[in-house]
Amino acid sequence: MNKKTFYILSGFILFAALSRLLPHAYNFTPLGAIALFGAAYFKDKKWAFIIPITAFWISDLLLNNLFYSAYYEGFTWFTSGFLYLYGSIAMIAVLGYYLLKKVTIGRVIGGALGASLIFFIVSNFGVWISSPLYPLSAEGLIACYTAAIPFFHNTLGGNLVYSALLFGAYEWLKVQYPSLQPVESQV
Template sequence: MTMSDIKFNPRILVVLLIIVFISVIRIVMPYSDNFDSIAGFSAVGAIALFGGAYFNTNFKAFGFPLAILLLSDIFIAQTSGYGFFYAGWYWTYIAFILMVFAAKFLLAKINVLNFVTSVIAIVLIHWIVSDISAMYIPGLYEPTLAGYWKCLVAAIPFELKFLYGTVIYGGVMFGAFELLKVKYPALSLVRVTAR
């Protein structure tokens, strides 16, 4: 392969710009006057779906969304005082990795049914996995199956906001990119065929 065989595909740049744009909204949310009521209305699920669906390599699919999640978490922790390394924080990142994996599997073909199915799957993953972190906060829930169940029940209102945020942000991200693909066919995935 020579340098003349390598062609620039703007797909990666456009996908990354959409993720960064939505991430900026996540970063400015803590500055909202009603942050407590919209805290769960997050773009994180949509970012996991979008990255898993549109990046064509595992490094990009997992790496870019995880890097943006980490950077935005650090920024929010530094500027808002909410703290980053809270007890059990890594469960959120494990959930995020599983969400990207689910998106790669469920959104191999992008259509409305697969989008809805993947949204339900990642919200369940987020609910079941990330809420394990609450078991690490002293005095919040007893570290038993009964305590975990109480945590899951208490998290339902938050997960409903997470569901709404994933649907709305995801709809905007997927819709925007699919419309751009129609207008600019160069954004379609370039498949390399053997010669």
């Protein structure tokens, strides 16, 4: 057991999730990158789900109750559509588990693209199913996905940038400190 590695990986993910508190373009977030990163390095796969989802939820709590509080009546634990957002994190972690058994630049880029597509498909399906803006028909679904296309490049950009930062920084740390090995089982 290497608790130091566990805490470093968790810290990277939490730090990336909290970067959402900084000004950024719509959908330019670390959502896909943190799920891929967790899946690649936590060998006990429950942590590949628990840590990214918890970190994202903490950043949601802060965003929704400090920055967007005017949109809610009182303290809010979850936003509408949270099941689709957190479900996409879980699905991306599954993708990362299979794709990133060996971490390479090409696989990380492929993972970032796959994560962006998963998020796009799942989150916008959630918007379509729960929003009065779109009729619950094939035309409404197409309209919802069409309206979301202008935001896709930010989703992809966020996943690529944050993946490069997370994976690059951690791989660099592993070279500097060889004791940082994948986490087998923790806590």
